[in-house]
Amino acid sequence: MKILVTGSSGLLGSDIVFTLKKNNIEVIRQRRRPENGFIAADITTADGIATIAGLEWDAVIHSAALKDPDKCENEKDATFRTNVYATEKLAGLAEARKAKFIYISTDYVFPGTNPPYSEEDRPSPVNVYGESKLKGEEKVSSICKDYRILRVPILYGIRAGLKHSALLYSPLSVLLSGKECPMEDSIIRYPTYTGDVADAVLLLLRKGASGIYQFSGEDKLTKLGICKLIAEIFNLKMNNIIRLEKPPEGETVRPHDSHLKTDKIMSLGMNTPLPFRERLEMLRKEGFLKI
Numbered sequence: 001m002k003i004l005v006t007g008s009s010g011l012l013g014s015d016i017v018f019t020l021k022k023n024n025i026e027v028i029r030q031r032r033r034p035e036n037g038f039i040a041a042d043i044t045t046a047d048g049i050a051t052i053a054g055l056e057w058d059a060v061i062h063s064a065a066l067k068d069p070d071k072c073e074n075e076k077d078a079t080f081r082t083n084v085y086a087t088e089k090l091a092g093l094a095e096a097r098k099a100k101f102i103y104i105s106t107d108y109v110f111p112g113t114n115p116p117y118s119e120e121d122r123p124s125p126v127n128v129y130g131e132s133k134l135k136g137e138e139k140v141s142s143i144c145k146d147y148r149i150l151r152v153p154i155l156y157g158i159r160a161g162l163k164h165s166a167l168l169y170s171p172l173s174v175l176l177s178g179k180e181c182p183m184e185d186s187i188i189r190y191p192t193y194t195g196d197v198a199d200a201v202l203l204l205l206r207k208g209a210s211g212i213y214q215f216s217g218e219d220k221l222t223k224l225g226i227c228k229l230i231a232e233i234f235n236l237k238m239n240n241i242i243r244l245e246k247p248p249e250g251e252t253v254r255p256h257d258s259h260l261k262t263d264k265i266m267s268l269g270m271n272t273p274l275p276f277r278e279r280l281e282m283l284r285k286e287g288f289l290k291i
């Protein structure tokens with residue numbers, strides 16, 4: 001089997017490629033910008049889609065997206081071209097050659113007012129990013145016969161380099177800078193390790209019926225909580241961090257708590273993820289997480 005991984009230079013795509021290769025699966029790595037070892041293709045253009053159509057693959061893991069909620073809010077057209085139009089085109093290519101299609105989606109398809117959410121709960125996104133990813137899901141499920149949609153919450157990882165992992169990099173930079181910084185303590189996040197998501201993708205590739213699946217870490221933390229935990233692990237002081245009771249005025253609206261139920265993927269044999277602290281301590285011990 002030869003698998004096309006879109007967005008394979010990204011935070012998640014790089015771990016998906018790593019896991020597939022470790023399991024002796026042949027991979028085609030795609031990204032937008034040219035780089036050795038990657039197929040460069042802008043999936044928002046007809047040329048980019050033609051490039052991908054000209055390659056030999058028999059399954060697609062579609063991880064490429066615009067994922068920054070603030071940017072998406074301000075760049076709605078680019079967001080819809082990337083997250084909806086390109087997804088529609090890629091799903092069409094996969095269906096034409098009867099290839100399995102795995103689409104990476106998000107907990108932001110839910111409003112975050114009544115967690116936890118199951119795969120069957122009705123999505124109702126509160127921002128442009130969530131709306132575009134939900135529309136992407138709808139394209140995939142209406143075009144492909146053999147698809148898997150995998151919803152995940154906020155991710156962290158090290159494979160693409162620490163700077164790609166805002167969840168780790170931002171608090172670390174702020175803590176190390178010593179400069180005063182406000183940090184929000186209300187929106188609930190469930191940090192999820194990209195290596196675990198890559199395992200979930202592999203599981204869905206090998207098992208599982210067509211449909212929607214969800215996977216999530218189980219640590220319930222705000223941005224401030226994440227920062228405190230990172231400060232403890234690296235023995236850094238929190239003196240420069242100012243607690244904000246709610247998100248700053250004018251910030252893009254985010255779901256308050258979009259906790260995902262994971263029983264469906266767990267029943268396929270997915271391993272329980274390591275707690276956030278344990279994973280960070282392990283990455284640190286192994287030398288992947290350095291300051």
Ligand SMILES: NC(=O)c1ccc[n+]([C@@H]2O[C@H](COP(=O)([O-])OP(=O)(O)OC[C@H]3O[C@@H](n4cnc5c(N)ncnc54)[C@H](OP(=O)(O)O)[C@@H]3O)[C@@H](O)[C@H]2O)c1
Pocket residue numbers: 006007008009010011012013030031032033034041042043044048062063064065066067082104105106107133152153154155156164
């Ligand atoms: N990160 C999270 O916390 C999170 C949470 C939930 C769900 N997700 C979902 O997980 C998936 C992966 O996210 P990520 O964090 O790995 O993203 P990322 O680090 O921002 O990487 C995005 C990837 O997509 C590629 N890409 C973007 N626009 C493209 C275009 N027009 N044409 C071709 N390639 C393009 C980028 O290529 P270049 O590097 O060449 O630009 C890069 O390889 C996304 O579907 C996202 O919605 C992410």
